[in-house]
Amino acid sequence: MAEEQRVAIDDERYMRRALALALSAEGKAGTSPIGCVIVWNGRVVGEAHNEVGMRHDPSAHAEIVAMRRACESLERDDLRGATLYSTLQPCGMCSMASIWASVTRIVYGARREDVHRMYFEDRHLDVGDILRDAFRDDSRAEGGLLAAECAAPLWKPEDEPPEDAQANI
Numbered sequence: 001m002a003e004e005q006r007v008a009i010d011d012e013r014y015m016r017r018a019l020a021l022a023l024s025a026e027g028k029a030g031t032s033p034i035g036c037v038i039v040w041n042g043r044v045v046g047e048a049h050n051e052v053g054m055r056h057d058p059s060a061h062a063e064i065v066a067m068r069r070a071c072e073s074l075e076r077d078d079l080r081g082a083t084l085y086s087t088l089q090p091c092g093m094c095s096m097a098s099i100w101a102s103v104t105r106i107v108y109g110a111r112r113e114d115v116h117r118m119y120f121e122d123r124h125l126d127v128g129d130i131l132r133d134a135f136r137d138d139s140r141a142e143g144g145l146l147a148a149e150c151a152a153p154l155w156k157p158e159d160e161p162p163e164d165a166q167a168n169i
């Protein structure tokens with residue numbers, strides 16, 4: 001099997017795992033249905049769904065929690081070579097954290113335009129721009145994998161979520 005084909009199959013498999021995590025958060029108090037899986041040397045080393053409300057921690061995005069778990073389990077603070085799968089395009093905070101963790105590749109599902117604006121900063125900091133601006137030519141981001149499925153449990157751009165469900169407005 002060609003390398004590209006193998007990577008594509010792995011990408012979909014890990015994104016489905018991230019999506020399953022996202023869906024497992026549905027209906028759980030203090031969470032959002034956003035999931036993240038980190039793969040390093042061919043194995044899952046950290047995974048999480050969003051736990052912001054559960055932990056009363058605004059930094060407990062799925063990607064941050066998964067990075068913490070990955071680094072704890074590996075007893076290292078450098079994830080060079082790792083691929084981070086997130087069901088939603090990483091925000092500015094998670095993009096920067098992935099740079100500090102030296103994550104090599106970011107693959108995300110739903111893009112900013114697929115979901116309600118409350119999931120992002122007002123002036124969007126694009127993960128691709130951040131990687132470029134941070135002069136990280138050894139890392140890259142690819143979006144849109146299973147985008148519709150990843151966006152399904154989230155508020156849509158045209159929805160009007162109730163005030164208590166809005167994170168960032």
Ligand SMILES: [Zn+2]
Nearest residue numbers: 061090091094
């Ligand atoms: Zn984030």
